[in-house]
Amino acid sequence: MCSHCHYLAPTWKEIAKLLNGIMKIAAVNCEYNRQLCHREGVRAYPTLICYGKRSQHGEHYTEEKSQEAIMRFALDRLNIHISEINKMQWELFLNHEIITQRPVLIFICDDQQNCFTSDERLIVAATFDKLIDVRLYICEDHYDMYREKVRAIYLPMYSTSYKPVFFNSTSDINTLIEKLWEQLPNPQELTDNDFDIIKRTEFNAAWLICFYIGDSENLKDLNLQMKKFSISGINLGIIHCGKNGQFCNKLGINRYPVWGMLKPGGAFELNHGKATNNDIIKFVQISIKTTNLWALSAEEALSILQNKENEVWFLDWYSPRCPPCIRFLSELRRASLKFDASIVRFGTIDCTVHTMICHHHNIQQYPTAMLLNGSKTYQFTLQKTAANIIQFINEKRNPSVIELTSENFNRKLAKKKSKIMWIVDYFASWCAPCQRLASEWIAVAKSLSSLSFVNVASVDCEAEASLCASQGIRSYPTIRMYPLGSEGLNTIALYNGQRDSLSILTWITKFLPKKIHDLNPSDFQRMLEFSKYIWIVDFYLPQCWHCQKMEPEFAIAAQLLEKVKFGRINCNFYMNECAHIKVFPTLILYKPKQKKKNRHDMDNISIVATTAEEIRDEILKIINFRIKHDEL
Incomplete structure (x- = not known):
């Protein structure tokens, strides 16, 4: 409804095109997102805010709302600097007497600045940040051969095929950018044997690999697209699944093209998110950090499930066609960052690929997650968040809640002494309120862990049906206290309040000795x-x-x-x-x-x-x- 917003909209779209691949441009409709806009201090429309390394809490733009002024504001915050070279350095570059770690692009201007604008130069430098070093040379000699003919020169890294590329008829910045992408080396073509060698020997290497089928025209388009995923420290590879069909099937690849990350240490993972450039780059940036998350092949999954390896695994059974599964994958990545592989490893099993394995292990819904520790299997029934995964694993490693079964119930609780208090949660794993209570119950146990005379426990009534029946449990969850001053199961206090840790703790402390x-x-x-x-x-x-x-x-x-x-x-x-x-x-x-x-x-x-x-x-x-x- 804001006329000024309507007036800015086409300018904003043009800025988004100019900064594509350099800076993310977004819009928030404050009519539908009033709380967000209020929280960010938006008092008038349109309000422009820049978020970044220099402005983590948001820097408000207060200048004129023209394309030139906004572009200048944005480019100033890229922290990109193009250094100017003198004539001696210019000649050294041309004669390849300066060794560089990256290719070099030199913009050439005369003393009247007859060349690409400073903003255009910054856009190029930002687009190829950490891929191409950008310099500026100003010709003072009016009769220099490059004054009229050449506007930029590209110098690849020195090799036997070293050959400078002159851009003498390029006036459009987007055309220059496309031509520069073409100059960068193509992704390396890999075979299944290359993949296995890299996985076994190059422990510090990270590879983004595109799996595809098609002809040379498809390959040309993919090569150009993959170059735009270039990130410092990431190798680019491409595998033709028509020539390596058995290998691609083994990795669970059933659509094309698809991108996967071979991570340092040997873990491999496929991208199941959107296939836009920004989403793939985001996948790469996250995946390279999560070296403890493995997309499991059939052989690897069977080895883990049959307990052939003496390792602890947290397994996620999923379908890439299931939106909650894709959301859970991102939570799983975050959780995997908190654990070393020597403590617990994280694995994913794609049930659209490994159908028989999923069927054999009775996986009936997605996502299904579980912790495998030797012969013991613990179902993950909490809400599917990274925080709950971390809490669940830590709780199984170092329990604060005592698990009561028919084997230990009489020994521990039925013979309770009067100086001991027990609080027990009787639950069923399929029960949604029980699942919501689980993390709150752990918080209760941790808060009471310093009191040696208080025991917090739980009984899984799905696994211990006869035990729960003998105690008269008819609904889930049921919280019972066996208080101080009573022996065995003679005295019971029932909890009927809200099922959050604060309410439960407040109730429990009423039964403690009054101090x-x-x-x-x-x-x-x-x-x-x-x-x-x-x-x-x-x-x-x-x-x-x-x-x-x-x-x-x-x-x-x-x-x-x-x-x-x-x-x-x-x-x-x-x-x-x-x-x-x-x-x-x-x-x-x-x-x-x-x-x-x-x-x-x-x-x-x-x-x-x-x-x-x-x-x-x-x-x-x-x-x-x-x-x-x-x-x-």
């Missing part, structure tokens, strides 16, 4: 004047979310420190005692000084902590410092 004193003004004054103990007081507001989050952590910390008194003051009721409090919650530690006239003055120190362990550690640090100070 926190609710202070009123007179209690607080007596503490300040006469207490011989160290006190830590939580100043809070009941309606404050951060205060609610602190409540269970504060209760757990109170269980960890026997010689420290814990108190809370409700600042809704006792505003005078909270007058000095600026933010909620605030934790303040009070420790008594030496007696003066039969009363104690209390030192007070603010505690900055958010978890029970942090509160404990901060208090111990202060107490230990005081003891050392007194001894000194």
Whole structure:
């Protein structure tokens, strides 16, 4: 509805064409994305914002909204510099007496700047950044042979076939760019044998490989397209699947053209995303980092599934035609970056290619993920995010939730002592609310892990149907507490609240031994004047979310420190005692000084902590410092 936006639109499209392959140009419709626009500080339309290395939080454009001015603003932020060479350097370049790591393009101008514009030169330099070094030579000699005829010269890297290329009739910058792409070396044609040799011997090599079928005309087009994927440190290869059909079938290639990454270390992965240039470049940039993610062949998958290798694997069974599978692949890549291959390897199995393997292992939906550790298989049933994958693997490696089965239930829980508390989640792996609860339950277990008398456990009622039936479990998830003071299964408390970690923790801490004193003004004054103990007081507001989050952590910390008194003051009721409090919650530690006239003055120190362990550690640090100070 904005007339100024309509006026800018054709200019913006032209800028997008000029900066194609150099800078991503985007548009946000603020009528449909109001929250995003508000968050980014958009107050008027159109608003132009540049995001990049120099402006991570967005740099607003405030100049004239013309094509020239916007282009100048954009090019200035590319951080591209074209150095000027003198006549001596010019002659050295021509005589190939300067050895360079990359080809060189030299723009030639006369003293009247009769050549490509500075913006056009910057566009070329940015397009071929780290592929071609760009220089500028200004001819001062009016009769120089290059003044009228040559506008640029391309010098390939020195070799026996070294031959400069002169551009003397090229006036259009896009034509020059296309001709420069043609000058760069074509991708290397590979065979199945070449692929295996690279995989076995070139452990630090990274290859982007295009698999194709077709004639020489197709090859010519693909060569040109692949050159545009040139990234420093990436080798380019091409494999004809008509000539290497058996090998392509082994890799699971069933469409053409398709791009794959052979990564440092030998892992291989196919691109299942969009086939646009930008998407393939993005795939390359991500895939080269994820050296611990392998697209498995039939032989590799069978070897892992039959437990022939003594390795831990996280396997993703998927179909490239399934959109949730493609989204999960990107999450899987991110998760794989957090683990060394010596701890756990990540593998993908394409069920459109390895149909028999998927059928044999009863894979009925996509994506299906599981962790294989020797003879044990753990199904991944959490939401398909990188954070949940990481949490799931860490939990299986170092469990914080005890898994109860028919074998250990009686030994561990049925014979429970009165000084021990158990909290148990009875769940079924197919149950969606159970899946949502799983990560919250792990968070509960981790928060309570410092309390030796509290055990957090779970029972898979799909695997342990008879056990759950004997306990009268009729719905999932069911959360039961077997509290302190009771033995065995005699006493049960049922949880019926919201299934998030904070709500569950707050409920559990109500059953812990009471160690926190609710202070009123007179209690607080007596503490300040006469207490011989160290006190830590939580100043809070009941309606404050951060205060609610602190409540269970504060209760757990109170269980960890026997010689420290814990108190809370409700600042809704006792505003005078909270007058000095600026933010909620605030934790303040009070420790008594030496007696003066039969009363104690209390030192007070603010505690900055958010978890029970942090509160404990901060208090111990202060107490230990005081003891050392007194001894000194």
